[in-house]
Amino acid sequence: MSPSHQLPKNYDIEEVERRWQSTWRDEENYFDPDSQKPRFIIDTPPPYPTGNFHIGNALNWCYIDFIARYKRMRGYNVMFPQGWDCHGLPTEVKVEETYGITKNDVSREKFREMCRDLTIGNIEKMRATMRRLGFSTDWSHEYITMLPEYYKKTQASFLKMLNAGDIYQSEHPVNFCTRCETAIAFAEVNYVPRTTTLNYFDFDGVEIATTRPELLAACVAVAVHPDDERYHGLKGKKLVVPIFKHEVPVIEDAVVDPGFGSGAVMICTFGDKTDVYWWKEHDLELRKAIDRQGIMTATAAPYAGMSSEECRTAILRDMQEAGILKRQEELEQRVGTCWRCKTPIEILSERQWFVKVHQDEILESARKISWTPEHMFTRLENWANSMEWDWCISRQRIFATPIPVWFCAACGETVIPDEADLPIDPTVDKPKTPCPKCGASEFIGEKDVLDTWMDSSISVLHVTGWDGTNKPPLFPAQIRPQGHDIIRTWAFYTILRAKALVGSQPWDQILVNGMVLGEDGFKMSKSRSNIIAPEEIVGQYGADALRQWGAGGAATGSDIMFNWNDVIAASRFQTKLWNIFRFVMGHLDAETENAAPVTELTDRWLLVRLSDTVAEVTAAMEGYQFDRALRTIREFAWNTLAADYVEIVKGRLYTDERSRASACSALATTMDVLCRLLAPIIPHFAEECYHNLTGRSVHGETWPEFAYADDTARRHGDLLVKTVAELRRYKHDKGMALNAPLGHVTIYAPEPVDDAGDAGRALAGEVQWSVGTPRLEEVVSGVNFNMAIIGPALRKQARGFMEAVEALSPEQLKNPPSTVTVNGEEIPVPAGSFTPKVAYRVAGEEVDVLTLGDVVVTIGHSS
RNA sequence: GGGCUUGUGGUCUAGCUGGUCAUGACGUCGCCCUUACACGGCGAAGAUCGCCGGUUCGAAUCCGGCCAGGCCCA
Incomplete structure (x- = not known):
């Protein structure tokens, strides 16, 4: 398929994002159990199905999706599962409110059914939001903790810890809510x-x-x-x-x-x-x-x-x-x-079930995990050290995983089911055999149910394939992404449970994200009415803009204030990128041309800068510094590519010269690499561009490993770009239009530069590169110090030295003496410690002179 | 009260392994419709980098104290 040259003038966010979301197939994101690639398993948080996927979730999932997409491109077999942590009081309360009942007004089974129905509906709503945000979720690895295939594992984990002596029942004071009973x-x-x-x-x-x-x-x-x-x-x-x-x-x-x-x-x-x-x-x-x-x-x-x-x-x-x-x-x-x-x-004081908390073991596990940001570990440490009681895991509620035990009505013995029979509800099911202690066959089922954290703290076991007995085949997971608000619960309990059930730490790394604050700087809450829903942002600016806000709004791990400006800036960046892309596509017509050798200075310089960008973005992604990654890409696309490169090379692209092929080739490479760099952060936009460019999906491509070294191109290109920018400013200062003809320009550089005529075309003038310095009258007007040399070399004498240098005559500044006198002492002048500020005056011909470091530019007035 | 964390132009933010003139965005002001882009370009104004003290030739950056905010907890 040949690239389209007729791209629409405007980038229609809504249309493009919807189109790709309906084109992409879920299977593309599935974890491949037969793959030989290295695994990358994410222990995704299972949100509570409230029905609203809020902006805090959105930030968390943006990070996860950046990682999942990046790791896939890096050749990992990624598992990005999605769980739903269903049980718990909020749903019970909601059901009671909705139907105007209390939990005791209907049967336990009926009440559970009402809770399940409400939950299923809420999950459906949240899935829709997640899909609209473009997350590359592996929907084949979705789990719902209220369903039997999950909670039977919760029950199995309970029995395993009970048998190991890590769970016990005891009459002990507990925190008790008399309203929720x-x-x-x-x-x-x-x-x-x-x-x-x-x-x-x-x-x-x-x-x-x-x-x-x-x-x-x-x-x-x-x-x-x-x-x-x-x-x-x-x-x-x-x-x-x-x-x-x-x-x-x-x-x-x-x-x-x-x-x-x-x-x-x-x-x-x-x-x-x-x-x-x-x-x-x-x-x-x-x-x-x-x-x-x-x-x-x-x-x-x-x-x-x-x-x-x-x-x-x-x-x-x-x-x-x-x-x-x-x-x-x-x-x-x-x-x-x-x-x-x-x-x-x-x-x-109540009879309750408890999990033993072994602080030392938990901290030992936690230390083996790599924490990002590091200081978040301290929070876990402080929490662990301040725990005074064991973890009370029994609840006197209904919508939760039943505690799978019975008590013998005759002797009180605690009777547990066969693991093969799980899941069970002891208030309904009966033991298959008589009481092993007294032989009686009357039992009382345990009515208490489990704390919902008992469900979610085995999420990592579930996704790594735990069958309730042995070490899961894919254990441990590579990363746990979560918020810092649940370090003391989800992270803490998961580490505890992994240690108790499998004997080691659950993940290699944990990435802790911050909270999203409202535009007023406070936590979002209904009472402050500062809540912003993801749908609101997506509706106005699209998923990619929201994702850019997530990436760039703040450093990973710190709290982030929601800010419409950032979202607007993000969508403008997409507009800018789209225009760059449109321009480039308009010039890439023959396939052969796009693969031509890159020969010209400006083009080679672009590739040098692109290579720098790839290295920087890769390092940022590896360290989960999404803000740095995005900033680097923006800087490259907006300044280096659009403002510097395209403006200089434009003229050449309009010609038929053979050197044009070099530019096309450099641009084709650049756009290809740029799309790949953008793919994890703005998947829709990257896909739209990349598909136009190559006909393929960018999400099936590998991460760019583009490296291009050319010191000459870097040096000369920097010089060229700086000079052209300076001359544009010169034009502007003179009140000239940027395309107005410029007089004869001579650029005196330290070495010969061949710019293939780019500077001349970019400036609409005759530009000549020359070596050395023009014959100008030099007037020394001051001195520039290089503190990086003076400081270390002279230490305490630095200040005196600078004063002494400033006192030198213009002639001495141009030809520095080998020593200067500081406080009556002769001290050597360190090489490169200062350069004279030189102004140029020209006696004869009427020219303007610009100086840029060691480059001198003369501009004739003849035009 | 404790732990962790933050405090940078009007607003948000980068830098924080110390090196002359502190990054970017939004906003403000001026100029420019230059065949990708006015959702753009060029330029200007605007910051004693929370306050005080210390280390250093030199600190937004390191150390101490104070003040203020956030989160988690008592």
């Missing part, structure tokens, strides 16, 4: 500021300050600081709890803050995390005053049956009446809330 992990607790009341009251003669009077029934001790003189001698005494009349001990503990309240604190099971610490540390009793629904228990009689709020009011009133409430103060505090429903969490 489920335990939640620390990772799901948000701490928000609020104003509360600090109540001072008399506690059997000791003044206590508390923010949680409703927990008085759960009081198990009073604690003071060991050095607090106000309470000396109190340790070991028993105090009687007001209203409830049970006795509690007084203990001393250094964690008590003597400056807070009265310096004496009542320990309740449990008001906050510190209570849990004291409770464990001092082996105190457990008094449960609040239940799972947030209702006061019998322990809190006479307040039993009240909500904790009602109880609080009632107790304060009763204290007031009893005359023991001394005073109340306002207090700013941070309270833990459920990340989903914002309800303040309670700490309840």
Whole structure:
């Protein structure tokens, strides 16, 4: 197919992008299990199917797609899977809202079905956005965690860790949301500021300050600081709890803050995390005053049956009446809330399932992974070192992976299914054999379900082909791309699980991306109404412009503020590129010409610069510095190619001279390479151009390994470009049109230059290259210093040296003495430490003179 | 309160393994429709590189302190 010469004047983003998206076939992106190529497996994040693929996702996926496309071109067998992390509270809440029900109004199975239906619809919407953004997803490796083929692996992983002793059940204080009626992990607790009341009251003669009077029934001790003189001698005494009349001990503990309240604190099971610490540390009793629904228990009689709020009011009133409430103060505090429903969490002691957290093993694994940016590792390290409890993995919800165990109704033995029978739902299915301990055949299925991170933390095992038993054949993955907000969850849990299940680290590298902030610099949120949807950007400027914003908006890893200007600039760059391409295509007509030898200076210079660009962009892509890659390409295309090269060589292209073939050939090579460099970042645009150029798809091509060395061309070409630019500026300064004829120009260069007449055509003048310097009257007007030489050579004397040089006569500046006097001391003049600033005056002929470093240009006025 | 991180012309941003005049984009102003491009070209104005101190002949760049923002956590 011969290249089209009739390219449309305007680049129709919408049309071109849609056309290629419907032309490309999914199979082109499939991972090839039989390939001999090196593997490159990406542990893509499985987003929560909210229905909106938001701009933060878009940034993350841009990075992933740049990498996937680049690695394919580098000859890797790339797997770019797509998962969906379906389970969890948000969907349950959404379903409850949508149908106006609570989870208990319908059967568990019916409720799950409603959640699944909602999720499937949401996935569909998000897939559509992803396709519109042009991601080269491997849809043959899509996984959906709520479907049996996935969650049976979650269950298998649970059983494997249970058998290995890494999972256990225990009654332990956990963070509990009484609205959602489920335990939640620390990772799901948000701490928000609020104003509360600090109540001072008399506690059997000791003044206590508390923010949680409703927990008085759960009081198990009073604690003071060991050095607090106000309470000396109190340790070991028993105090009687007001209203409830049970006795509690007084203990001393250094964690008590003597400056807070009265310096004496009542320990309740449990008001906050510190209570849990004291409770464990001092082996105190457990008094449960609040239940799972947030209702006061019998322990809190006479307040039993009240909500904790009602109880609080009632107790304060009763204290007031009893005359023991001394005073109340306002207090700013941070309270833990459920990340989903914002309800303040309670700490309840519950039978729960836990995963053992071995900090050392996790950090050891994490250190074997290459972190980009490096400092993100520190976040994981800090989180790991600050974990105090094991990971609570059980949830009292419905839409999640069931915990695959039963309890024997007779003896209480925990019974687990055969792996071959997975997945199971123990609330529906029954064990196939009687209880191995007592032989009974009545069982109670575990109703608790798994934390959704138990699903997603085996994503890497799933995509590398785990069958639930052995090491996955493709393990480990090469890269994990993810945001820094989920380092403590997804990254942390995945490293933990990979170590527990396979025994090593899950990936070779982790690439951490930043968050997308709104145009106002704040995190995007509905309440700030600063949300920008990807569809909005794509609708106006197209996927490639959004992708350029993703690549160039900020350095990889740092937070990036959304900015319409960047998107607009991106689309302008495409317009510019399109015009360059159109121009070039208009001149490439004969196939033979495009393959002609590149002989002329300007053309060879272009290839030298192209070669530099390839090296720089390749290095940037290897280091995931997409901003640097894009900047380098833009700089080359806009300045080197369009502004410098095309402007100079244009004239030659309009002629029939044989040297024109050299330019065509250089341009054909350049456009070919440029399209390949652009392919990962702007796949639609690159494809449109490349297809016009070659008739083939750029995405099936290899990454350019173009190397072209020609020192003479580099030197002379730089000179030519600089000189032509200077002369154009000269014309502009003289008020001349750029195509207005210029007088006779002589360029005096240090060596002979053959520009094939390019400068003359570009400037519409007679240009003659000459060697040496013209016979001009030179006037020294100053001096230029080279600090890079002076500094290291003279150190402290540098300043004095420069002053001494400035004091030299013009004649001496032109012919420098071998030494100068600095502070009475003769010091040698380092070679190249300065050059005189020279102005030229011409006595006879009337010419203008331009000087550019060691090049002198004379311009005659005859025109 | 802790950890990590950032602070560069009106706005956003590069540089941050120290070297004379600090990158680019958007915006502003002036000139130019030069056979690829006015979604363009040329040029101008605009920055004491958060503040203070230190190291150095020389610091946006290294060190310390402070101030401010962001993220994660207590």
